[in-house]
Amino acid sequence: xxxxxxxxxxxxxxxxxxxxxxxxxxxxxxxxxxxxxxxxxxxxxxxxxxxxxxxxxxxxxxxxxxxxxxxxxxxxxxxxxxxxxxxxxxxxxxxxxxxxxxxxxxxxxxxxxxxxxxxxxxxxxxxxxxxxxxxxxxxxxxxxxxxxxxxxxxxxxxxxxxxxxxxxxxxxxxxxxxxxxxxxxxxxxxxxxxxxxxxxxxxxxxxxxxxxxxxxxxxxxxxxxxxxxxxxxxxxxxxxxxxxxxxxxxxxxxxxxxxxxxxxxxxxxxxxxxxxxxxxxxxxxxxxxxxxxxxxxxxxxxxxxxx
Numbered sequence: 001x002x003x004x005x006x007x008x009x010x011x012x013x014x015x016x017x018x019x020x021x022x023x024x025x026x027x028x029x030x031x032x033x034x035x036x037x038x039x040x041x042x043x044x045x046x047x048x049x050x051x052x053x054x055x056x057x058x059x060x061x062x063x064x065x066x067x068x069x070x071x072x073x074x075x076x077x078x079x080x081x082x083x084x085x086x087x088x089x090x091x092x093x094x095x096x097x098x099x100x101x102x103x104x105x106x107x108x109x110x111x112x113x114x115x116x117x118x119x120x121x122x123x124x125x126x127x128x129x130x131x132x133x134x135x136x137x138x139x140x141x142x143x144x145x146x147x148x149x150x151x152x153x154x155x156x157x158x159x160x161x162x163x164x165x166x167x168x169x170x171x172x173x174x175x176x177x178x179x180x181x182x183x184x185x186x187x188x189x190x191x192x193x194x195x196x197x198x199x200x201x202x203x204x205x206x207x208x209x210x211x212x213x214x215x216x217x218x219x220x221x222x223x224x225x226x227x228x229x230x231x232x233x234x235x236x237x238x239x240x241x242x243x244x245x246x247x248x249x250x251x252x253x254x255x256x257x258x259x260x261x262x263x264x265x266x267x268x269x270x271x272x273x274x275x276x277x278x279x280x281x282x283x284x285x286x287x288x289x290x291x292x293x294x295x296x297x298x299x300x301x302x303x304x305x306x307x
Contacts, residue, residue, distance in 0.1 A: 002030040003063070004157050004188040005051070010060035012046050012212075020046040022212040024060070028205070030156070033183045034190045035199035035220070038209035039303055044192050045085075047209075048159055052082050065156055078106060081155035083146045085162040091135035095126060095145055098134060099152050106153035113152060120148040123178060140171045147175070151182075158182070159190045164198060176202060200295040208299060210306035216298075224294045231264050231297070232271065234278065235287045247281045259286075 005028040012021040021043050028034045038044050049055035051062060053073055062069045064076040089098045096117055103113035121127055124144040129137065134145060143163060150158060160179075164172045172195075179202065183189050193199055199206065200220065207217040216223060239258045251263035251274055263274050275285055 002066075004028045004030045004032065004065060005190070006061075006063045007047070008061040008063075010047070010050065010062065011058045012043075012050065012055065013058050020212055021050075021058075021060075024209065024212070024214055026207045026214060026217060028157075028188060028190060030065075030188055031183070031186060032188055032205050033180075033203045034188070035203040035206040036190055036192045036209065037196070037199060037206060037299055038192075042209045043212045044209060045161070046212075048082070048084075048161055048192070051159065052080060053077055078153070079156045081150035081153065081158045083150040083158070083160045083163050085165065087142050087146065089134055089145070089149065092133055094131045094133055095121065095137070096130040098145065099149050102149045103152040108153050116154070117148065117152050120151050121145075124148050125174070140167045143167055144175070147178075155187070157188045157190065161192050162194065163191070164193065164195065172198070196296040196299055206295070208302050210303045213306065215306045216302045220295060224298055229264050229266050230290065230294060231262055232274065233260060233262050233289050234274070234285055235260050236278070237284045237286050238282065240283060244281050244283065248277065251277070 005026075007024060007026050010021050010024040011019075013019045024043065024047065036044055036047065046055060050057045051064065051069075053069070062076075065079040067076040067079070069076045093101075096114075099117035099121060100110065100113045103117065104110070108116070118127070118130065121130060124147060126141060126144055126148065129141065134142065137145065143166075147160070147163060150160075163179075164175055167175065176198070179189060179191075191199060191203060203220060205218065206220050206223065208215050233256070236259050240255060240261055242255075245253045245255060245261070248261070248263065251265065251269075254262040256262060265271065265274060271288070275288070278285060
């Protein structure tokens with residue numbers, strides 16, 4: 001399989017002496033949906049800014065679709081579309097002009113850019129806003145406009161930096177569907193997000209960065225299969241008496257209220273084991289949910305180790 005992005009031993013030290021990246025290496029395969037995760041200040045934005053040419057690296061190598069940014073930075077950047085976290089378009093320009101003008105920066109002729117811009121804006125639910133000034137759009141609409149602008153030159157690699165920040169749940173799920181379809185049609189996507197449920201639902205691969213270093217990487221499925229334990233919250237029909245918790249000691253129980261208990265399942269134990277044990281002591285289950293997404297639990301464990 002071809003490689004969409006390859007980063008080798010990337011370092012970045014700013015003029016202030018701050019070391020943002022310390023030997024970062026990662027590979028994103030063509031057609032992948034890749035999550036780049038990390039706490040604030042971990043180095044995610046520095047990586048994106050180096051890929052897109054906004055920041056110069058201190059050392060290391062970045063190759064985009066086989067083109068090194070050292071050998072041909074403009075050629076490499078032609079293959080990349082970026083949706084930054086901050087809105088950075090003209091607020092008095094209309095929606096269609098923003099997208100069409102962006103295409104011009106990549107050498108796309110207007111007769112191609114115009115129908116293409118309309119296509120992406122329509123797909124993103126902005127077809128009735130083509131001639132509206134961008135300042136009149138809601139926050140969610142502005143997010144979608146940013147995605148259309150990042151796609152208009154039809155890059156092979158799309159980088160999304162917190163694309164659903166501040167977006168309501170319904171709109172977020174609509175954007176998930178659009179991005180999933182886009183990825184199925186061949187676009188490689190790199191996503192940064194603090195909504196780890198989003199990364200777990202959308203992405204196949206992940207790299208976790210902490211304090212400028214990659215602390216975990218690989219397929220999400222493989223990484224999560226190695227988790228030692230997972231926490232679940234059980235809402236019960238019967239009231240949970242304190243003496244009942246003693247019978248659940250092997251699950252490290254934490255009582256949340258009279259009808260809710262949190263149990264921890266070690267790797268060798270299943271959800272069925274916990275439910276069976278609850279029933280054995282006379283407690284029937286009304287509902288069950290994971291305390292947090294499995295990726296979130298894995299993320300927390302890895303970033304804590306790195307500190």
